[in-house]
Amino acid sequence: MPDASQAAYGFSYGFASIPIWASLALLVTLLVYVRGWRLLQQTRPTQIPTWRALCFAGGILSIWVAIASPLDALSGALLTAHMIQHLFLMAVAPPLLVLGAPTVPLLRGLPRFFVREGLGPFFTLRPVHTLQRLLGSRLFAWLLMNTVFIAWHVPAAYDLALKYPGWHEVEHACFLLTSVLFWWHIVAPWPSVYTASRWLLLPFLLSADLVNTALSATLSFSGKVIYPAYAAIPRFFGLSVLADQVAAGSLMWVIGSVSFLGAAMLITGQLLSRKGEREQERMAAAHTRLQAMRRAERATPGEAPTPSTAGFAPGRAQRPEKTTGALPADQRGGLDLLRLAGIGPFLRSRYGRQSLQALSLLVATAVIVDGLFGHQMGSMNLAGIVPWTYARGIFVLAILLCGNLFCMSCPFMLPREAAKFVLRRLGIAQKPWPRPLRNKWLPTALVSLFFWAYEALDLWDSPARTAMLLLAYFVTAFAVDGVFRDASFCKYVCPLGQFNFAASLVSPVEVAPRALSTCASCATRDCIAGHQEPTTATAATEPTKQREQRGCELHLFLPQKQGNMDCTLCMDCVKACPHDNVGLFVQPPAYELVQLSTADPQRSAVGRYSHRMDLAVLAATVVMGAFASAAVMVAPVAQVMDRFGRALPATAASTLGLLLSALLPALLLALLWFAVRLMRSTAVHPHVRNELPRWMLALLPIGLGMWAAHLSFHLVTAWDSLVPGVLQSLHDLGKTVGAVRALPQPDWMAERPLFPASSLLGLQLAILDAGLLGTLYLGWRMGAGPGKTPGTGRRAGRPGLYSGQGSGILARSRAVAPWALVAVLLYTAGVWILLQPMQMRGMVGM
Amino acid sequence: MTRPILLQTCRACRLYGPAALTLAFLAHHSVPRAYADGPHIAFHGTDGAYTVTLFSAPDPLVTGPADLRLLVQLSSDGSLVSDPGLAADGELVLGDRPAVVFRMSPAAARQLPQATVRLTDAGTYALRLHLRKSDRPAAGFEGTLPVESNHGVRNTVFAAVLIPAMLIVLFLLNQSAKQKLRRRRIAASPAG
Incomplete structure (x- = not known):
């Protein structure tokens, strides 16, 4: 390895040097190929044999070696290393990728919907046909590869790539893509066909070798340093700049020539054999067929094109019909998690949810104890680490990726169960929740209050206050559910629950009936009413006991339940249903909101979203909370707030903060109201009051994207703070215990971010991007015409906002532009x- | 008649392209300031009577301005030291480059002693911290501070802001192509 000066100049290699996004992209490409290849094996088992699949995997591995191995770290210091990197990208990876015949496996490996609806329309575009014809030209491929090859070796261009990582990546992409195109013409992988004599491949290859030889010889024999950038940095391995250049030129010469001449020899051998003759005949027949197809295409202009020349268009679909049989019309399709081994039995078992709740209760207890009696610095106390670093991030990401896990494992539930149990034993009847409060206004106000309290009380920074808040939460849950019936606390009070309910509108899982016909024939409605079920008697003489299995405490009647609003994933309905007709289905993210663009049905215990202004305000609070909670942590905003704080008395500043937490959602709603008013000018009938909630809910993805981007930052940068946090807590709380004193001291300096800086910011921005795109897609759908009622083919729901205004793409874009x-x-x-830079606001409660 | 797809795409690009490019450009050029969102425990150690914890931001540290804050506690009971006579200074050394010397300003109310340094090169810096009481050395600490290059960050920002714009244009193109296909099918059907 290089000498000690290497570290000082940054030529180091470690886990952090691996480009995460590029590695992830390569991995996904390989997985898609493998999926498609396996599907293809079922219908055409001999078309792409295993060795071809291995070639493709080898090609992907070669790319990864070139861009993510120590080669890349050394390429800025050694021309030889840089040249090896280029050879991997030009002479090793491309032929291997092409030998893997990737067209059909990649297309079949992608989701069918994406290929048909996403990619399919592009293949009908005229510019794509033109590009296809251009890329199908052998001369163009030769010129492109060699031009790129020479151009990037001009000293000015080469230095540009060395100086700027972005240009370096462009250089690599150019080498890889043009070489893949070049080798495509040599190999002509299935379903491509040769359209000219294969003898012409020989001058194609030999002339490319001539270019390679000329450039290599220039590097090897010039006798002067061609790339001065290498002269300005320390030398490694005792290689002088000139010796390094000669070694690089020789490598390029040998490996380049071996690949070109080796391929030429192989092709010549094939052509001279009997197999080659047969190949020639097959090629002539294919050429004739192709000519006939082109003639037919010209005769019927406007028809969709057929696969042609060099195989850049996908082959005709050979997918067989599925043999699984269609589902009954009312039966819900998609993956049912309750049918999966492991997850299903666990969630359905009596103690499944309770074990999760017990675990979270244990963690909450540890947080309260450490918060009250441990180290009073947030970042070194469990009350600072667990709720604000881990729990927030994990549960928000969990909602977006797999469902409302917080409510499922809520730590506050066991005390309220205890409250209900005690009161029942005492014979005290519980009251129904007051009718005027059966909406989201109170919990929305509590969500705002919670956001305000986080800032005003410096909760992230004050373990004791965090512990007190948790205690207050337990007491409130105990009191509310002790006095009132059912899950009043969850539905009408809990601010965390409301946040989760709003966020779960974009969640990819939903509790739903498996078949509506079963629900229609059900007379008992146990999913909402519950039932008494006998427990197993331990002895024959013992009387059979009855155990209550309650139904949904949030009054969500399954046949009319649509979406995740108010659903805590408690699984009570699953356990109560005597017909085993309740599933936990995987669906596309934000499916419920997409459906909202065409219909707004009456939902059980929720009603129509368009009539729920309280839900719109809740969504606005969640969305603005995301931006406000992140903004107050960055320096420019924090400094302004500090100035205000100093200028005003403490009470006034605190009141102003509280007002702001209520005003920001109001400001967003006012903006939206104005936008919807503007859009109304092109609409058929909408009333702003009814439209506003829908358009507000459509902003949830961007708000949740911001929450996820912000909270994932804390998770990634402090992902390993739990172990030192636990050790610190043990040392703080158990000073007198000998076993604790024997434990190692917490090593806070060992904390390192999971990703390097650029990848971390990239992750945050990518999450925010996904939120924006999700939001814009929902808006696009809402701006469309009405959808069709499933199964009837009739138009349903509200008329499209822009019906009668022309359905052109630009007209629709303009119409939804204000929103x-x-x-x-x-x-x-x-x-x-x-x-923005982070403001390190008072980290110690002085 | 449907507008030609290319024309529609061009219009879409004309509508969204400049806005996206401007946003990407502004984002790209706002990066040289330190970015990010949280302090990080860069150093924690004990020497004699004092235990110090150094926080750094941005997290992870990248080339450019960096914010350093110091928490000083008594080793005996962990209580906070807020003695105005206690001064802290230090230096950061990378290879044979000139040392980056800093002196931490005294603690203000609810704030920790703070210093802002400009780190011009990426690499692992050697950190030396000194506590002085009445100008006499009270404690000394040594550690390391890894700093990454800001180049990757700027490119990431540029790409991350431009990619959604490209995806939106592709989506519009897709919708436009679909619409054209639909109209072609309607025109070709017997009813059409």
């Missing part, structure tokens, strides 16, 4: 916030 502008404004604010 989209609000979304883009939020996105811009999010990007700005993520780029």
